[in-house]
Amino acid sequence: MSLYLRRIAVDGFRKFREPMAIEGLTDGLNIVIEPNETGKSTVLEALRAAFFVRHSTKNQLAQSFAPYGEAVGPEIRVSFDADGAPWTVTKRFLRGASIEVTGPQGKAQGEEAEARLHALLGSVRDTSQRGDAGTYGALGLLWVAQAEALTVTAPGQIVRDTVRSTLEAEVGSIMGGPAYTRVRARIDEQFGRYWSPTGQKRGRQNEARERVEMADAAARDAAERLAGLEMTFSDLETARARLKVLHREIADDTDAQTRKDLSASLETARAAAQILATRRAEHEAVTAKMRGLQDLVDRHRKAVEERDSAELAVAQARARRADVRDGLATAQQRLVDARTALAAARxxxxEAWSALTTGEEVLRASRRKSAVAAARTRHAELVDFERLQDEAKALAATLIPAKIMETIEANERLVAEARALQAAGATRIALSGDATGISIEGEPMALGERVLTGETRVRLGSAELIITPPAGAASAEGALSSALERQRSALAELGLNSLPAARAQNDAARDAASELRTIAARIAGVTPADDSIGLAAGPEALKLFIVELNDDADTDPAELPDIALLTINLEAADTALARAVGAQESAVDALRRIEQEDAPLASAEAGTASTLANATTQIETIETRPEFPTLAADVARAREQTAVAAVKLEEASRDATAHDPAAITQKIETIDARTKAAGEARIKLEMDVARLEGTIESEGGKGLADREAGAREEAEAARAALQRISEEADTLKLLRDTLDEARDETSAKFVGPVAKRAKRHIERLLPGCDLSFSEDLTLEAVVRGGLSEGCGDLSRGTQEQLAVLTRIAFADMLLDQGRPVSLILDDPLVYADDARLDLMVEILSEAAERMQVILLTCRDRTFRHVEANRLSLSANLKDRVNAPAA
Known part of the structure; x- marks a missing residue:
């Protein structure tokens, strides 16, 4: 059966950030011709996602469906027909992932919907990260993405199995018969107990291996427990021997006597250390007093030296500053005179600038008045032109549309034709002479000619004359009446009474339209821009300017100012101001130079004066201290006391060195640590002896030797069972591989029918060729003139064409099997020459008679002549974006 796509709608899928839908897909050949980067390949990818990618997956392929930089849920909705019934699938990925399938059995969602799709399309669940077309079934082979058809590839396993089941009757093979099925099923059942589908050990083999591992572990544990019990006896004897030695060491009192002697020596050392600390404190106190007195002597001497030096420096600085005082006063007076002259120049x-500004303002006012007067004149002209323009617009608006004129003209022709028909088919009678006693239709008949269009009765005295015109006369009369009525109605709607009046009205309207262009040009001529009054170009700007214009007329000045003279006066004032600025800057520079010369002298004078004041203050402070009068004697006495304290400190140091408290304390701590360690070791050995005795008591009666022997026997039995099961598994594997080889030999028989079906398509492309297929139904080579050419050695164009043709051959076989089939090619035949391109298009058109074919291409010229249903992505996208909200 064929699968017919009817509608494809995507929203938020890759480049389609806005909703887009393709509608109107037909059963035969459909061509979507769009430029590159329009989204043709994206549409095919969306179809694959809708049918084959699991809705709840978040793999790398599903993540790529979302538009770049957007966190949305891509959604695809596809409507299609399969086996004559309508189906709809709606699938959403990532955010709010969901699926809904509607078909003959009703609606389904979630896993049930996925299962229905797989059952309908003959596909299986795809667990890959990037998408595996081999799991898509027949449509995975026939929906060809861009560049996938550039090489000849083998169909997937699903397609191969389907084709084999189709060809079993033709090849007459038993490999697919009931006998083979029963044998293979039984072998597969036994094989599955020993091996995984990928050839890994499992089932009974793993159970036997686990039994061996458990038995070995139990044997090792039993052996370790037995060896541990024997080791416990040895450890108990060793612990008892070490405990006896430790008891002897603890009973020895040598360490106790040594510790007593060290404690007495420690008291003596502590007394010597206390005396040393006292002598050291006394020495430090005397030394500090001596340093304080000596420091006071040094500071007094240094202050006297600084005072004498500062007095000399102050006298020298004041002498140097006296030389620059006169120049400083002269520079300051010069700066005052320059500032006064600068103020006058400014x-x-x-004043000169104000006079020039006032003159320019007066001149601008005069020019503005002239410009305003000109604007008023132009405004009056504009009013007249606009009146003429309104009249012309009103007249131009009376132009009768061309379609209505064509209708009136047609009506006039119908009237003329109806009159002609009436004149041709009517009966004419003429009466002359005496009309007394003659009546027509009950009324006296007048002399002259009369046209009769219907049955007429003429009374001639007592006789009656019945005149019947031809049958067409009455219809001609009706046609004329209808044409006249139609013409009168059309003219009445326009307020006219005849066709010439309508023509005259149209001529006047056309003349008015032509006049409008002339008036518009004249209006543009009288509404130029005028920068002097801030007027923009255009009639609206002129009218707005006149409306906002103040009607108060500016008074004309008695005399216009001389702007040139005022400008010269301003330039002269600028020159005088510049000279005054220069003179002030010169005076400032001169004053700055003198101040710079005076600044270091003043700084030096101030620094030396400060130094002198500090030195004098420091001398006065030192000399007013109470110890200053006897300072020399106090320094000598402090030096003597320091020498005596140093001698006492030296004696105390010698006494303290003879007895070191730290060394004595270290020896005492060593003895204490050894005693403590002996006690802890005794307690630990007592615990070890008790523990080992308990272990021997508990483990000795469990029969560990018997257990170790039993565990060793179980391990040997388990290894024997493992060897037997491994041999059985290897035998089953050999038998299964042998069956596979036999099946492969039989599978070669399927190649003939496949080649036969493919050849009828390929021979049109390569006349007189034979085909060579591999066991996996891959087209391996083409034989021409007795020479075999591998497909990989053919040109890219030929490979692509062979790939398309073999897909069509497989599609025909799948159709025979009743599988859902449709053919989609993205950018096909990119390497085909003109002749082969025409042939391939012809073959695709023929295939479209058996199945739906969709071509996605960017080459308009290539497929312009092909009869097909043409669709556009851009038009559908534009319609969806511009559609009003529901």
């Missing part, structure tokens, strides 16, 4: 310049 005042003169401001």
């Amino acid at each position: 005042t003169a310049r401001q």
Whole structure:
């Protein structure tokens, strides 16, 4: 059966950030021709996602469905027909993942919906990260993405199995018969007890191996426990021997006597250390007093030296500053005179600038008045032109649309034709002479000619004359009446009474439209821009300017100012101001130079004066201290006391060195640590002896030797069982492989029918060729003229064409099997020359008579002549984006 796609809608899928839908897909050949980067390949990827990618997956392929930089849930909705019934699948990924399938059995969602799709399409669940087309079944082979058809590839396992089941009757093989099925099923059942589908050990083999491992572990544990019990006896004897030695060491009192002697020596050392600390404190106190007195002597001497030096420096600094005082006063007076002259120059310049500004304002006012008067004149002209423009627009608006004129003209022709028909088919009678006693239709008949269009009765005295015109006369009369009525109605809607009046009205309207262009040009001519009054170009700007214009007329000045003279006066004032600025800057520079010369002298004078004041203050402070009068004697006495304290400190140091408290304390601590360690070791050995005795008592009666022997026997039995099961597994594997080889030999018989079906398509492309297929139904080579050419050695164009043709051959076989089939090619035949391209298009058109074919291409010229249903992505996308909200 064929699968017919009817509608494809995507939203938020890769480049389709806005909703897009393709509608109107037909049963035969459909062509989507769009430029590159429009989204053709994305549409095919969306179809694959809708049918084959699990909705709840978050793998790398599903993550790529979302538009770059957006966190949305891509959604695809596909409507299609399968086996004559309508189906719809709606699938959403990532955010709010869901699936809904609607078909003949009703609606289904979630896993049930996925299962229905797989059952309908003959596909299986895809567990890969990037998408495996081999799991898509027939459509995985026939929906060809861009560049996938550039080489000849083998169909997937699902397609191969389906094709083999189709060809079993033709090859007459038993490999697919009931006998083979029963044998293979039994062998597979036994094989599955020993091996995994990938050839890994499992089942009974793993159970036997686990039994061996458990038996070995039990044997090792029993042996270790037995060896541990024997080791416990040895450890108990060793612990008892060490405990006896430790008891003898603890009973020895040598360490106790040594510790008593060290404690007495420690008291003597502590007394010597206390005396040493006292002598050291006394020495430090005397030394500190001596240093304080000596420091006071040194500071007094240094202060006297600084005072004498500062007095000399102050006298020298004051002498140098006296030389520059006169120049400083002269520079300051010069700066005051320059500032006064600068102020006067600025005042003169401001007055000259004000006079020039006032003159320019007066001149601008005069020019503005002239421009305003000109604008008023142009405004009056504009009013007249706009009146003429309104009249012309009103007249131009009376133009009768061309379609209505064509209708009136047609009506006029119908009237003329109806009159002609009436004149041709009517009966004419003429009466002359005496009309007394003659009546027509009950009324006296007048002399002259009369046209009769219907049955007419003429009374001639007592006789009656019945005149019947031809049958067409009455219909001609009706047609004329209808045409006249239609023409009168059309003219009445326009307020006209005849066709010439309508033509005259249209001529006047056309002349008015032409006049409008002339008036528009004249209006543009009278509404130029005028920068002097801030007027923009255009009639609206001119009218707005006149409306906002103040009607108060500016008064004309008695005399216009001389702007040139005022400008010269301003330039002269600028020159005088510049000279005054220069003179001030010169005076400032001169004053700055003198101040710079005076600044270091003043700084030096201030520094030396400060130094002198500090030195004098320090001398006065030292000399007013109470110890200053006897300072020399106190320093000599402090030196003597320091010498005596140093001698006492030396004696105390010698006494303290003879007895070291730290060394004595270390020896005492060593004896104490050894005693403590002996006690702890005794307690630990007592515990070890008790523990070992308990272990021997508990483990000795459990029969560990018997257990170790039994565990060793179980391990040997388990290894024997493992060897037997391994031999059985290897035998089953050999038998299964032998069956596979036999099946492969039989599978070669399927190649003939496949080649036969494919050849009828490929021979049109390569006349007189034979085909060579491999066991996996891959087209391996083409034989021409007795020479075999591998597909990989053919040109890229030929490989692509063979790939398309073999897919069509497999599609025909799948159709025979009743599988859902449709063919989608993305950018096909990119390497085909013109002749082969025409042939391939012809073959695709023929295939479209048996199945739905969809071509996605960017080459308009290549497929322009092909009869097909043409669709556009851009139009559908634009319609969806511009569609009003529901």
